[in-house]
Structures are given as C-alpha cells and as structure tokens.
Amino acid sequence: MRVVVDFDLCESNAVCMQIVPEVFEVRDDDFLYILNETPGEELRDKVEEAVQRCPKQAISLAEG
Amino acid sequence: MQRIAIVGASLAGLRAAQELRRRGFTGNVRLIGADPELPYDRPPLSKQVLAGEWEPARAMLIDRKALRSDDIEISTGTAVTSLDLGGRRLSTEHESIDYDGLVIATGARPRRLPTATPAGVHELRTLADARSLVADLSDGPQTIVVVGAGFIGAEVAATCRSQGHRVTIVEVAPVPMERAVGAEMGAVMADLHRRHGVDVRLGVAVDQFVGDERVAGVELGDGSTLEADVVVVGIGVVPNTEWLEGSGLVLDNGVVCDATLLAAPGVVAAGDVARWPNLLFDETMRIEHWDNAGDQAAAAARRLLATGAEAQAFTPVPWFWSDQYDRKVQVAGRTNDADEVVVAHGAVDEGRFVALYRRGERLAGAFGMNRPRHVISSRALIAERGSFAEAIDRLTD
Ligand SMILES: Cc1cc2nc3c(=O)[nH]c(=O)nc-3n(C[C@H](O)[C@H](O)[C@H](O)COP(=O)(O)OP(=O)(O)OC[C@H]3O[C@@H](n4cnc5c(N)ncnc54)[C@H](O)[C@@H]3O)c2cc1C
Numbered sequence: 432m433r434v435v436v437d438f439d440l441c442e443s444n445a446v447c448m449q450i451v452p453e454v455f456e457v458r459d460d461d462f463l464y465i466l467n468e469t470p471g472e473e474l475r476d477k478v479e480e481a482v483q484r485c486p487k488q489a490i491s492l493a494e495g
Numbered sequence: 496m497q498r499i500a501i502v503g504a505s506l507a508g509l510r511a512a513q514e515l516r517r518r519g520f521t522g523n524v525r526l527i528g529a530d531p532e533l534p535y536d537r538p539p540l541s542k543q544v545l546a547g548e549w550e551p552a553r554a555m556l557i558d559r560k561a562l563r564s565d566d567i568e569i570s571t572g573t574a575v576t577s578l579d580l581g582g583r584r585l586s587t588e589h590e591s592i593d594y595d596g597l598v599i600a601t602g603a604r605p606r607r608l609p610t611a612t613p614a615g616v617h618e619l620r621t622l623a624d625a626r627s628l629v630a631d632l633s634d635g636p637q638t639i640v641v642v643g644a645g646f647i648g649a650e651v652a653a654t655c656r657s658q659g660h661r662v663t664i665v666e667v668a669p670v671p672m673e674r675a676v677g678a679e680m681g682a683v684m685a686d687l688h689r690r691h692g693v694d695v696r697l698g699v700a701v702d703q704f705v706g707d708e709r710v711a712g713v714e715l716g717d718g719s720t721l722e723a724d725v726v727v728v729g730i731g732v733v734p735n736t737e738w739l740e741g742s743g744l745v746l747d748n749g750v751v752c753d754a755t756l757l758a759a760p761g762v763v764a765a766g767d768v769a770r771w772p773n774l775l776f777d778e779t780m781r782i783e784h785w786d787n788a789g790d791q792a793a794a795a796a797r798r799l800l801a802t803g804a805e806a807q808a809f810t811p812v813p814w815f816w817s818d819q820y821d822r823k824v825q826v827a828g829r830t831n832d833a834d835e836v837v838v839a840h841g842a843v844d845e846g847r848f849v850a851l852y853r854r855g856e857r858l859a860g861a862f863g864m865n866r867p868r869h870v871i872s873s874r875a876l877i878a879e880r881g882s883f884a885e886a887i888d889r890l891t892d
Pocket residue numbers: 502503504505506507508527528529530536537538539540541573574575576600601602603604619620621647735738765766767768782783784785786788814815816817818
C-alpha cells in the first residue's frame with residue numbers, strides 16, 4: 432500500500448493527521464508531510480479511514 | 496441479515512454502503528435516492544463550482560464502475576414514500592422494497608420563505624441548484640442579495656463577491672453564522688465580509704420579493720428596498736422526514752435515535768437527518784456538516800451489523816470547515832451555550848487565530864481562522880474531556 436496525496440487539492444486541515452499521526456503530519460509551516468509513504472498493513476484500516484474522511488478527497492492509495 | 500436498504504444516496508448513504516462492505520457484509524446493499532444524480536459532494540457547490548473553477552462533474556463522489564465493484568445497487572431519481580416498520584418494507588411510487596436492515600440518510604433541504612418567489616431567486620443544495628445559479632450569474636457583474644448568513648449563505652456571499660459581483664447580505668440575527676460559531680466569532684465574520692466590500696445588513700428580515708416574472712428587488716422589514724438581479728436564499732435547512740410520518744419512528748426535528756444511532760430494531764439513521772444523544776457532551780444533537788455525515792454513517796452501518804452487546808455509543812467531536820475569501824475557518828466541538836469565548840492563539844486582526852469555548856471547567860469548542868492544526872489538536876483535547884485551562888496552556892505561544 433502506497434499513500435499518495437494530491438497537494439493541489441490538500442488544504443492542510445490536518446484531519447488525516449488526527450486519524451493516522453504515524454503517516455500524516457501538518458507542521459508549523461502549515462504544509463502536510465507524509466511521514467511514511469508505504470505504511471504497513473496494520474495501518475490499512477486507519478489509512479482507508481483517512482482517505483474517506485479527507486474533506487478535499489486529496490488522499491488515495493496505490494497498491495504495491 | 497440479508498438485505499440492507501439505504502434511503503438517501505448522498506454522502507451519508509454512500510459512506511454507509513461502503514462501510515458495510517468494508518466490514519465484510521456480503522448480503523444485498525441497495526442505495527435508493529431521490530436525486531437524479533449519482534452521489535456527489537455538496538461543499539464544492541458554494542465554492543469551486545459556484546466560482547466557475549470546477550465543472551459540476553468534478554463534485555461526483557463515485558462512478559457506476561466503483562459502485563459495481565463494491566456490489567452496491569443504486570436507484571437514483573427514486574423517492575421513498577413510506578416505511579412499514581413492522582413489515583420491514585419500503586414503498587416508492589412504483590414498487591415495494593423488503594429489507595432486513597435499514598439506514599435512514601435522507602439529509603435535509605433548504606427552508607423556504609413563506610413569500611412568493613419569482614425567477615432569479617435561488618436556493619443552493621443540489622447540483623441542479625448550482626447549475627441554475629451559475630447560469631444566472633454568467634452575465635458579468637450583477638447585484639446579488641444573499642438572504643440568510645448561515646455558513647452556506649456566507650460562503651455564497653464570499654464566492655460571489657470574489658467573482659466581482661455586488662453583494663448584500665440580509666440576516667435577521669445580530670451577526671452572521673451565529674448558530675454555527677456564536678456571537679463573538681459571528682462578529683468577526685461580519686467584519687471579514689465588510690472588509691471585502693459586502694454590504695452586511697443585520698437584525699433585519701425579508702418581507703417580500705419585488706418583481707413578477709423575474710426578481711428585481713427585495714423588500715425588507717425596516718421598510719427599505721434593495722435592488723437585486725439575483726437572490727440566493729440560505730435560511731437554514733429542515734430534515735427530510737415527511738416520508739416517515741406515521742411510521743412509528745420518533746420524529747422531532749430529525750429522526751430520533753439512541754446513543755448508538757439505533758432508531759428502532761433493525762433501523763439506524765445518520766447524517767443531516769439524524770438526532771441522537773452525544774454522551775460526550777450530554778447533549779442531544781443533529782449535525783449539519785460533512786465530516787459528521789460520513790463518520791456517523793460508518794458508525795450507523797457498524798451498528799446495524801453489531802449484536803446488542805457489541806453496540807457502541809457514537810460520541811464524536813463535531814468538526815466543520817468553511818472557506819470564505821482567502822480565510823479558512825475550522826470549528827470543532829460545541830460553540831453554543833458557552834460560558835466564555837477566549838482568543839487563545841494569534842490575533843483576530845491578523846486573520847490567523849484560534850478562539851476557545853468554555854463550558855464550566857471544560858473545553859467545549861474551538862474556532863480557528865487559518866489555523867487548522869491548532870483546531871485539530873483542540874479537537875483531540877475535547878474528545879478527552881480536557882479542561883479549558885489546559886487548552887489555553889497548550890495554545891498560548
Ligand atoms: C452548498 C453547500 C455547501 C456545504 N459546505 C460545507 C462545508 O464547507 N463544510 C461542511 O462541513 N459541510 C458543508 N455542507 C454540508 C454537507 O454537505 C452536509 O452536511 C452533507 O451533505 C450531509 O449529508 P447527508 O447524506 O446526511 O444528507 P444530504 O446531503 O442532504 O443528502 C440526503 C439525500 O437524501 C435524498 N432524499 C431525501 N428524501 C428522500 C426520500 N424520501 N427518498 C429517497 N431519497 C431521499 C436527497 O435527495 C439527498 O440526495 C455544505 C452543504 C451545502 C448544501
């Protein structure tokens with residue numbers, strides 16, 4: 432599983448960070464950073480939740 | 496449970512269907528919606544779609560192929576007209592639909608003024624509404640009156656103003672967005688609109704529209720008349736529960752559920768239509784925001800699949816955003832019934848700040864302008880029943 436964020440859509444509202452802080456972090460500069468682009472399967476449920484809860488539909492998952 | 500019917504094919508309905516599949520439900524999932532379109536997202540309608548930046552099609556939440564691959568059956572353009580609770584059966588104009596489990600996700604629709612509405616008076620809830628409003632605004636700068644400054648009206652005003660239209664807001668309350676953010680932050684929003692050149696008329700009601708064939712103006716309660724080429728009415732929404740009248744479900748400004756979102760055996764509700772006691776705040780609420788619709792729908796779907804013993808109370812910290820001009824507002828928790836509202840970070844006149852809402856000793860809510868990360872951290876603290884003092888501490892720089 433590979434996490435892909437469309438940074439043109441992302442508005443740094445940090446919803447994803449609250450759901451999976453292991454993967455997403457919005458820093459002081461107000462930009463979103465992906466801490467781990469290929470998180471382990473144990474995080475799949477939470478990452479999928481972040482995909483659905485992102486208000487801007489900016490996150491997607493690629494397999495592999 | 497073999498057949499689950501979901502009434503309302505918008506955000507909550509779709510998310511409920513997807514969650515059923517994610518949890519391994521293999522029976523029949525049928526989504527039935529009155530709107531002729533496949534599920535689409537409403538927030539862009541008052542933002543990118545209204546601004547002409549997005550084709551309406553970009554607001555779609557899903558296509559037929561993805562629905563098929565999740566084995567979600569969908570009937571669009573189909574209104575459910577009644578529910579037989581005991582017989583577990585729905586009726587539409589053309590058929591009856593038997594179900595074992597039911598998700599009610601019929602959302603809300605715009606409240607209407609009791610006066611006659613000539614052409615050129617719009618509301619904004621559906622993709623069709625957005626198309627007709629965009630078409631009416633395409634003729635160069637026009638004079639627009641926005642009736643009602645809830646968050647949708649305020650966004651419409653901001654988007655129209657940014658497109659170069661002349662905009663007046665008419666609101667009966669003393670400040671815009673009062674219900675969503677309270678009096679103090681509502682005053683901040685009024686300033687924001689005024690600084691962008693919007694004429695903000697507060698504490699005044701609309702009497703009637705001027706014009707027969709097409710709107711020409713708006714008559715106000717104070718005797719004055721505003722000129723208008725286009726009017727947008729955004730005076731709140733009412734939950735779509737008429738089809739449930741007489742069904743035996745408890746209806747009271749929404750479908751009344753228990754703390755786990757169950758409205759009756761085998762029946763759950765979610766999204767703008769659902770009212771339930773949120774135990775985190777000891778308050779019964781109905782939330783009209785995007786994040787709740789999806790989150791609550793997923794919880795309602797899990798509730799339907801759970802046995803009684805597994806059922807969990809749904810206790811979220813509500814959260815919403817609103818984009819107006821270059822300001823991004825985010826609000827977490829409860830802003831009503833606050834004992835105190837304090838700006839705890841940043842400065843209001845810089846347009847980058849966070850205000851916190853206190854109830855007793857507890858942190859109840861947070862309002863942020865261009866400070867999303869701080870709102871999210873306050874949201875986490877609200878979920879932990881954190882104290883107001885600690886919240887102030889964490890945000891003070
Ligand atoms: C213009 C606009 C901008 C918004 N912007 C934001 C924002 O910036 N941030 C935010 O947090 N929220 C925003 N929202 C709110 C958010 O879109 C709603 O909270 C969300 O759409 C609620 O989803 P829902 O599925 O519960 O209900 P709805 O989206 O209202 O959908 C209910 C569906 O049920 C269908 N239906 C009704 N009755 C029947 C029946 N009898 N039979 C079959 N189908 C029926 C309707 O046709 C509709 O499609 C905005 C809303 C609008 C209109």
